[in-house]
Amino acid sequence: MPLPGLRRRALIDLEALADNLRELGSDVIDLRADAYGHGVALVAPLAARMGVSRARVSDERDAAVARAGGMADVAVGRTGDGDTAARAVYGISGGRPVLTLLGELVAVKHVPAGSGVSYGYTHRTERPTVLGLVGLGYADGVPRLASNRAAVAIDGVRRPLIGRIAMDQFVVDLGDDAPAPGGEVVLLGDPARGEPSAGEWAAWTERPALALTAGLGARIERVVR
Template sequence: ALKAEAAGRVRVAGVMSHFACADEPGHPSVAAQFGAFTGMVEFAEKAGARFEVRHLSNSAATLTAPEARFDLVRPGIAVYGLTPVPALGTFGLRPAMTLVADAALVKRVPAGSGVSYGHTYHTERDTTLALVPAGYGDGIPRHGSNLLQVLAGGRRRTIAGRVCMDQFVIDLGDDPLSPGDEVVLFGPGDRGEPTAQEWADALGTISYEIVTRIGSRVPRAYPGGAL
């Protein structure tokens, strides 16, 4: 790189690497990578490199390893307001993303009604079902069928039956809900809705997957901004 810079072909502006296990505080690789990075920077500077920026830390390292912040940090999941290390708490972060949909259809059905593909859910009594227009084509995990919860009508409801490509169903019992009423799939939890971390825990995955899988056909709104 220094030879190319001397030849006028590039400008060496910075140096970076990336932690493999920063979300596991105390993992021996964190100290090993930190040592390797600082050693390499020292070696390169002795060889004539003049770095404008040095950066190594992702969200987890930014919050748990202040010695590794150098000149820049690269927060990813923390920008969503989600903790990169759930075992250590929230670090004061607040979830920034809320996923909502409006109920498309509400109807009364008798006991014993099969719901959605495969009829993996049957109503135990006469009840009210609501159709929510969001499915695995939008990033709602299909393996969250009969498992994930949403907030509708002021209460949490478990998805009833299989998540379809474009929709899923919830069982309201005798509670009222009208077409057009908002259903909160996940958010910061202020109103009692599930959080992305709760969805991740239920599915045995990480919150990163939950928030980044939401597809481009889902409209975005940025309160307070015009992005």
């Protein structure tokens, strides 16, 4: 069952986006796949204000949004290879990360050694520990292949993701700490702050980083940071 009322947010740092665009110095921006999950409606107006006049989009719906945002020349479809430039624009490869993906710590539970975690019990605790339940899952675009591979950051500390990722939630090992439920969990963020990067998630999930951000689900609210 989906967990109602949870905070599922993608923070979009427009200042970082502006810095990346300035550094790239191009008059064209890749806005395909809804700006790779960053939101055409958020990205296009800023790019237009910075003098970017041309855009690539995936479909006519996004083309209309891009034009409304100030793009003068919009091409629809997979025209050209913009992936390298797109990684730079969105701070995935060089530059400053634009998107921070946040979930909510829903529950905290002390468990003994040998406890099975999530369905199928693909992970069992090696010692008594504290588990945290996070309200994001594969329905939100968190790939199941990250099960028992990935890490998140909670209060500035990295925590391993353990057990299988479920539709609406996953579990992390909190060790000896027991933070209060309701706190933020950083899935994708700025490695300069010790947060997992899109590049790390790409390695854990064996898929391109841009595909990860593009695949974030509709329940995740995009918020300008």
